[in-house]
Amino acid sequence: MRVNAERLWQMLMEMAKIGATDKGGNTRLALSDQDIFGRSLLLEWARKINLSVHYDEIGNLILRRSGQNDTESPIVMGSHLDTQPKGGRFDGIYGVLAGMEVMQRLTEENITTYHPLELIVWMNEEGARFTPAMMGSATFVGILPKQQAYDTTDKKGVSVYQELIRTQQLGKYPLARPFQAYYEAHIEQGPVLENNQVAIGVVSGGQAILWLDIETRGKAAHAGTTPMNFRKDTMVGTAEMIVAVEQHIIEKFPQGLVTFGEMQVANSSRNTIPEHIQWTIDLRHPEDDMLMAMEVATHKLLNSFAVQRGLEVRISRHWFSPSTCFDQVCVATVQEAVDQLGYSNQPIVSGAGHDAINIAKHCPTTMIFIPCIGGLSHNEAEDVHFNDAGRGADVLLNAILNYDQKYARSMRQKQAEAI
Template structure:
């Protein structure tokens, strides 16, 4: 059989997702496997046992990342397929799990075909990607990439007051292995978590990188006043100022257009009563763009908007940056590889940026990385109704398989 004709088993992949999804399953659907809880430990145990059943050599690093290694002919850099198996408190079956289990499915497919790759293939599951129990998110890959010290990470305290190091030891996943750092290519298959592929009727998202993210908290100090007895000219209305900024954010992102997104998701007024002019308002602004310069332009527009509103409504406004992640560009050669692979499989594609954070953007500082997106029904994620159709899962896993083979068997004529 020609390597190019290899295909994963779609039904088996769905079964893998269902089996892992049964661990921490919520009544009525969805799953809850918060990082390092008893349910997530059972998920880890299941993953390790599946890895072993496929003949993978399992290693655990000190932050609890799990690696399943399928040795290649050479000792050179590995091809890594990874993601995570922790979830948010009310998550779905696909976010994270797909990237890990499709990695297992790739290994199973190679095993079934009796193929020995040139490079070693590693399936990785990174610790605490969601950041739902321990902050920051993407913690396992951050420590793996050396962006945070192990000691600092182990001392992080969870939302339920537990130390990460203690929780990791308690579930038996404080490993001693180093994990493979010499990586030729890292591929992560993930659901889109957005509506674009579905909306455009496309099968594969070729992820060029991850948007830069800037979160700003804006606090507006006005003056409380009676809504009936205070003439407009004597008001310092924090609520009106908040509304003007929120509406202005809507306008400025539309003006920039393209991939620019901006959201005022939270607005809190005080005293928040029908007949009192608000004394105080706190709002958040979430700005994202794949290009650092455009993102900086949006931030400048926001700052100018805030100044204008402060002047116009006679209020005092302070702004605080809550998060500031620059955009990540994936390795162009790997992005091309994903695209050519998908097109070669006859799948429809579009290049896109990820609007959410992923382990791949962390690994990108260590090695060439890229991502494959498959459609999310209604764009829904971090929700028990998260769903991706079996055919889309299968397509994505086949792109993962073939892209991995391109890199793991570079001298194979059929893949040249």
């Protein structure tokens, strides 16, 4: 079975009119009026197919379709409708509307699944107005205490709780309700699928992330009076370290990523040799062990360059997030769906944070990626091909049916055995 790709595309284009920016993107910050207009448009579609509407205690919006056995916990699809300031039309929105199209298609075909189905719009995924990101899903699974989320304020001092009340998004549906499984379709937000000319990314999990804070210290001296062989030049030493770490990661860790995103030169002046630099390293790898090996290698390289240049170096961990391994059964149902549909595909690891990474701590979870043009995301120019949008939703539909039927079958067998 396939979705109606045309209808999905029309929904995407309708949604893109809300909070549209001059350069073809969207601005719908979490719990802003625009965000609520987006949710209202989704509700119009939901009501046409009689989905029941609920809100939970952190403003996640839940659209529910009854199953044959409504006491079972639901199979859940979801993503987010909020965007970055001047963000794209597909990041998050795609997963929500692919889910809505699945609901519409099942209704059209008069199919009642064994489990109830839910489509969830997670509150504040982007973290652009209220930090941290992925707030709705983090609060749902209990990583973020509810009160802390409520008390979070934006730059104007307006709290999440005030906005939940003002926009009438606060409900009574309990957090941490059991889910049978969770599926999130999303644009890749990177260039890999497009580059490999592959339609579907079968996502196996999310990569581990390690943030290091580095301090390098040499000696401040006059740019005009200090001969080259008398210098303890912190800038040049730091530059050497950066290049060496990058080279090492490229050569020894083919799946590793390293980024040097921040650098503060203390008392910087164009005619003084810098004495003290604070900088950051962001290391990522799909496997925790390999990430640890990258950390060890980084320490070794930094220390050896510090010795050569006569510098002091201090390295400290700022944050570590272990890798996420998605549920094998869920991943298998996606692979099965892709094979049934005959779409080109490859395994892939999520490089970005997603609500699914939080929900994976709560229930069997996986994701489905589609290519995005030029790998662009968090950008007004973010775009996808019509065919890819349809294919991703086809996979979502069939993966969910596969999961539902597998479990329905095993439940019926158990019931039969009990009799």
